[in-house]
Amino acid sequence: MSVLGKIIRTGRVAEPALPVPPVAGAAGAAGVRPAAPGPLAGSVQLRHIDAGSCNGCELEIGSAFGPVYDAERYGLRLVASPRHADALLVTGPVTRNMADPLRAVFDATPNPKRVVAVGDCAMNCGVFAGGHGVEGAVGDIVPVDVEIPGCPPTPEALIAALRGLTGR
């Protein structure tokens, strides 16, 4: 029963919950539109799309949903299908091969939906701007609702922005 012993010894690793962000969408400093919780209050399911990222943002998303930051406690959840999703979590500059799939995902997601551009590359192509394989920033392909700056953004920043969507 080494697992049981580990569970007992480790106890709770989640850090205490931060206070609710004062203004919805404020954490994403350059929010294109303020993301009011509205129909998505309390529950936002996210579909993550890697549009050409260096995987730095993926690591941070992974840790945001890990036990320490535990994004799930705010009503956030990663899902397997865009049909189940309320928001798209797009990382990286959009490469040429990912532009059509990104449009397809956007179309496949039921309304009302939000698009979250995660990281500097998603906002403005970052260091990859002008690269021969880069189609453009996420905002050039699909309308973006929330932007989270950072290269990569910290889990705190990610969670703060996403809490703006759930309002929790």
Next chain:
Amino acid sequence: MTAAGVVGVLVQLAVVVGGAPLLVGLMRQVRAVLEGRAGAGIGQPWRDLRKLLKKEAIRPEGTSWVFTSGPLVLFASTLVIAAVAPFVSTASPLDGVADLFAMVSLLLLGTVALTLAGLDTGTAFGGMGSSREVTIAALAEPTILLAGFALSARVGSSNLADIVAGTLAAPAQVLSPATLLAAVAFAVVVIAEAGRLPVDNPATHLELTMIHEAMILEYAGRDLAVVELASAMRLTVLLGLSVNLFVPWGVATSSAPLALLGATAVFALKVGLLGAVLATFEVFIAKWRLFRVPELLAGSFLFGLLAVSASFFLA
């Protein structure tokens, strides 16, 4: 059919429909706590459902009435079981409508509705999920019927109210070899039918490991809400059947208001406890690969067969 009996049925329906998302929330919360996380709270599935009802539904091109009616059939088949089975009261006026075998077939009907919907989408994942789900359902069927056979052999009837009343009348029978073996067999089947670990992982995001989730990848909005609610109800019904077949104490034997109230509380407690135990158990195991699942089901089939034999020879 008396007014009190109707009230009993309505209470039972309300408990199952209202409590099912809470049970799922509870199980996720138990798991979260054991993993050292804070968890989303047991009300989260209800919040998810509320949100899904506000979202638009989607009809993928090329799908038919089979796709749109699948969630409704799944929901309806589970609701009929919730109305008939003696979860809160054995004095249900509907008891003669469906016995244990009919309920097993109703569960299977719900499974079939979703598998057909999965095939109707025409995607590889839909077909894959359907194929796996139906394989597991087909192999679980003999076990669940044998376990039912062992239980009904004791009281001479396969109607659930008779079985539950029989156990209440003779409590020592719970510890008879036949009942214990049947309980083991039943437990394995419940895990398989409800799509829990190690047969299926309800929280997986990897399409290739999915069974149940792969079939419903195309549903959105209100259709998805019905599927999620019905799946939660299915889990509740399966756990409810398990506790009331093997540990029936607390079930009301009349339709008196106070008895119903007490029985509802006891039922919620028992199912919640069993759900918590199941969630704890799931923390310790990983999903098995698909082709080891038949071995698990074959093992439970053996237990079922032993249970029946024990009911013949040791009774």
Next chain:
Amino acid sequence: MNLISVGLAVVAAAALVGATAGALAQARTRPLVAGAATAVVGLGGVLAGVAALGGQTWSLTIANLLPLAETTFAVDALSGAFLVLIGAVAITAGIYSVGYTSPGGAHATDEDDAAPGHDEVVAHDGVDAHDDVPGPAKAAASRTAQAVLPLFAAAMLLVPAAASVSTLLVLWELMALTSLVLVLAEHRLRRSVRDAGLWYAGMTHAGLVAIMLGLVVLAAGAGGESFAAMRAGSAGLSPATASCVFLLVFLGFGSKAGMVPLHVWLPRAHPEAPSHVSALMSAAMVTLGVYGIIRVGFDLLGGGDGWWWLVVLAVGAVSALYGVLQASVAADLKRLLAYSTTENVGLMLIGIGAAGVFAAEGNRVLAGLLLAAAVLHAVNHAAFKALLFFGAGSVLRSTGLRDLDRLGGLVSRMPVTTALFAVGALGAAGLPAGNGFVSEWLLLQGLIHSVTGATAPSVVVALSMPLAVAVVALTAGLGVATFVKAFGVGFLARPRSVAATGATESPLSMRVGMGLAAAACTVLALAPAVAGAPLGRLLDVLPSVRGGAPLARSDVSLRLAGIAGSMSPLLIVVGLLVAALGAAALVRRVTRGAPRRATPVWGGGSTRLSPRMEYTATSFAEPLTRVFDDVLRPEKDIDVTPFAESEFLIASISYRQRVPDRVEARLYPPLLAAVGRWGQWSRGIANGSVHRYLAYGFIGLLVVLVVVGITS
């Protein structure tokens, strides 16, 4: 005036008129004439059967119709049940055949259309490339086939009315020959039809020989060849003789019923016959094998020993499991349905066998219940199997395809056929709201109550009944997988071939035929209690189960008599409907009736999702194939073709999987080889020399004289 005689007179007259008219009519009117005649034949059968189930009896003896024997007919409630069953199938098949055999539809030949490429299936072409080959409709509408169709229906209807050995055997043979002609209708189109005909002819005649031997021994021992005389005299037979008779008759009738290992003709003949003939054979003709076993075992031999019925039970269990396993991995729709027939006959035999075991132990309540369940399952099976074969026939006529791997997308192209096939599939899968569910439920109730009688169960019962329950349960589970595959892969999603893309709905008469069969399924599914009284009368015919009324009350719920157990198929369906419609209305209210947005199927980001990426029947059944690998032994071929430049660059990979019938492959080749060797050997005896033949005659006469001299 006796309604039975009226009904049977209608049968005989309509058959003769129909056969003559079918032979004389012009090609254009022939489908209508033959179909109408067959339907009228069926109507007469239903009339006679309903009267018999209502309590009437009738008998007729015609001297001098056959040489050396009287022709005897007698109809009781047991015959009546099968008259209704066969008659109803004949009515629907007759109506259906009008459309099926009229011109139009696609061609089914050895060469199917090419598989679609990687891109979307767009065009409907290449299907009409075989204009020189007559289509199946034309072949099934040939003068011979059309003239024989009403005769076949009439022969089947008269078999349960026959009441002497010679009458039975003559009608049995007439039935076999007419059906053989019909199986061979499309022999110019496909080689496999000729093989199927050969297998069918061989098996049915081997069966006839077994039945004849058994009944002749019985008649000799009982002192008369009429059923009445045999019934009276069978008690005087020695146990060994009686057992011998029973086993021979069981083998003979079992080969017609398609039990394992004598089922081999079924998956060949049923797919190759025209679809209305498949329906008649699979839904009606095989149940006559079941009728024969009940008639001889329970009636003429009066019940017999327990071990006979254990044999029946065991054979039934093997048939049910093997049939459903093969069906669950079959990719040919009609072959799947043929194996499903073996499965359902197995379930009937389980019921009959268990009934016999209990009857031998003196437990009439359970014996009656189980026998009633078996007969009811025969009726249910007839309803859904006829419907399913009609559905498969509509698909075949419209697309030329039986291969599930190439079908799909029919739900939007053939909506009526799809919906009606769904009704049949629901019945065949044994799910609530389907008719198979009711009889499987009765069967399970009979089996599980084996322990609850007043007396403690015997060891035999205690060992066999749990296994029987397990077999029924596994069969039911795999049956669900089978029909999810047949319906889900065959009719839903997008078409997997050019031919399926061009499918169109069937003519009106075919839809009416299917609709009638679907209506029968629905009635049987919702109100099975109406069968209670007729089934009680049926049991009263049989001495060893007399008095075992199976169902206590005939209201909305099904209550068993003598044992605890109740279930209400009607209320379950009502509950399902109320719950589903209520949920739909509630959700619609909450969402204010917002329509569903139509978007392309989500392809995981891929923008070129083609039908080639869909799951096929073969891939759907792959997990089951792997789980039951040891039983099925699928044959797999993988050919990897690399480019010439490097063996690591793959140009193409082809994968083929076949699931051969292992019983056939293991059992029959040695048998056929032995028969062949025997034939070779006897060729040496018969070398054409007249002197030799004279010598044989002389020696034969001597031997007979010596034997007579010694024994007398």
